[in-house]
Amino acid sequence: MENPDDRVEYDIWYTSGDRKALNFVSAFHSYHAKLDTYVLMTPHMIVQTCPWCSSLEIEQNCLVADETAYCAPPSDSVLLQGKDILRQGLQDLCVYDAYKNSSSAEDRDKWWNYMDNVNSCIGARYSSECARSAMHKAGIDEYKVQSCLRNEARILSSEHLL
Secondary structure (H helix, E strand, O other): OOOOOEEEEEEEEEEEOOOHHHHHHHHHHHHHHOOOHHEEEEEEEEEEEEOOOOHHHHHHEEEEOOOOOOOOOOOOOOOOHHHHHHHHHHHHHHHHHOOOOOHHHHHHHHHHHHHHHHHHOOOOOHHHHHHHHHHHHOOOOHHHHHHHHHHHHHOOOOOOOO
């Protein structure tokens, strides 16, 4: 396996609709911080394509890009479903993309701080206010994230998805 920068690379696969996965990410933050310069973490969002879904299911639970319906897996929350899970996950990935190549340890830690904050405030219901508050607390440039979110199709067709 090629490793050009001598760091151990690992991936975290999760969905914003799985409370246990979000708790794991928050709990793992301290371990990652101890290894910061020795590891490269890449988050990935679990989604499903749904060629068999009805139009109503797609409208309620999926985002469509390039004629493909991307749907969130079932959630462990009755209040956080479908499109909300996908939108939150896309925002998570945009936060990561905004700071992943920074030479500053503080910047590289912003995704982790954001995930801690959004996990603690999101509770059982997605809200854009919660996400904005989490970005603000983590010191994230909201403009960078919003610029990334303008291209849902690019994100949905990226290597960040399963």
